[in-house]
Amino acid sequence: MGTKRQKNKGDKYAHNKHHEKGPVKAKKYLGQHFLKDEDIAKQIADTLLQKDYKNIVEIGPGTGVLTKYLLTRDINLVAMDLDSESIIYLNETFPLEHHKLLEGEGSFKVIEGDFLNYDLQTLFGDEQFGITGNFPYNISTQIVFKVLELRNQIPEFSGMFQKEVAQRICAQEGSKTYGILSVLAQAFYDAEYLFTVQPEVFDPPPKVQSGVLRLTRKTDFQLPCDEQLFRRVVKTAFNQRRKTLRNSLKTFALSDILKEDAIFDQRPEQLSVADFIALTKKIADDTL
Numbered sequence: 001m002g003t004k005r006q007k008n009k010g011d012k013y014a015h016n017k018h019h020e021k022g023p024v025k026a027k028k029y030l031g032q033h034f035l036k037d038e039d040i041a042k043q044i045a046d047t048l049l050q051k052d053y054k055n056i057v058e059i060g061p062g063t064g065v066l067t068k069y070l071l072t073r074d075i076n077l078v079a080m081d082l083d084s085e086s087i088i089y090l091n092e093t094f095p096l097e098h099h100k101l102l103e104g105e106g107s108f109k110v111i112e113g114d115f116l117n118y119d120l121q122t123l124f125g126d127e128q129f130g131i132t133g134n135f136p137y138n139i140s141t142q143i144v145f146k147v148l149e150l151r152n153q154i155p156e157f158s159g160m161f162q163k164e165v166a167q168r169i170c171a172q173e174g175s176k177t178y179g180i181l182s183v184l185a186q187a188f189y190d191a192e193y194l195f196t197v198q199p200e201v202f203d204p205p206p207k208v209q210s211g212v213l214r215l216t217r218k219t220d221f222q223l224p225c226d227e228q229l230f231r232r233v234v235k236t237a238f239n240q241r242r243k244t245l246r247n248s249l250k251t252f253a254l255s256d257i258l259k260e261d262a263i264f265d266q267r268p269e270q271l272s273v274a275d276f277i278a279l280t281k282k283i284a285d286d287t288l
Helices: 038-045 084-092 137-149 163-169 182-188 228-240 273-286
Strands: 057-058 076-081 107-112 129-134 154-161 190-199 210-217
Touching: 038 154, 076 084, 084 107, 084 210, 137 154, 137 163, 137 182, 154 163, 163 182, 163 190, 163 210, 182 190, 182 228, 182 273, 228 273
Parallel strands: 057 076, 057 129, 076 107, 129 154
Antiparallel strands: 154 210, 190 210
16 A cells, blocks of 8 residues: 655755765666756656646656655655665655655555566556656666557656757757657657756766656557558668668568659658658558
């Protein structure tokens, strides 16, 4: 059972802007960099707009700096981490420090587990849920791909990535960073790059800047084409991104008539998501 807790809209529990040393030691093998800036933690919590859902999964809560701001809402929060030291802290010390947040409505549950391999249906059944977190950089793109798989249940997703990865997810056609991740994410979600975070607000500081983004599920998030073929077209095209589609998609054994279509004169980064959907339809019709 989750811990009952109270809604508290104030920030009285935020002791100071920067914590010196946290109660949990960051572990390099887990890719941990603990956020210690209270203002940024609150900003990340505020990225979830929470329209029509109450359930949230926080990935990699660490020392709970983001967790406590999420708990000011009337939500059912599951904090999931692989780090047993973090789990012990969140179960034992965190409730003592923030007992006022844990007294009323909603629920708070801490789970030791690997998000990438966890059966999330055991958390909320078929209900909708949002996801947020300060994500370990070494698995952040895999987290996005899992969200895409579970998009029927995830209307909203936000969190902190390595800046370049966040920019790649949100990139538009014509950009050098636009690629497979951009197209696949934006086929189902509207992607927004929200703000940049500097290394010094973490313990230990990463060697790169971080970026916070939000994905909001599109009203119509079912593709009007064969999804497996769509993924294959996108990945094959970008695997040889400097070539025109006529050359990069040779493995599809397309008819000479289709290859004369003007779209095949373009390179993959020139195509919007809608263009890739249209291309997939043309290829499907060609190979029927």
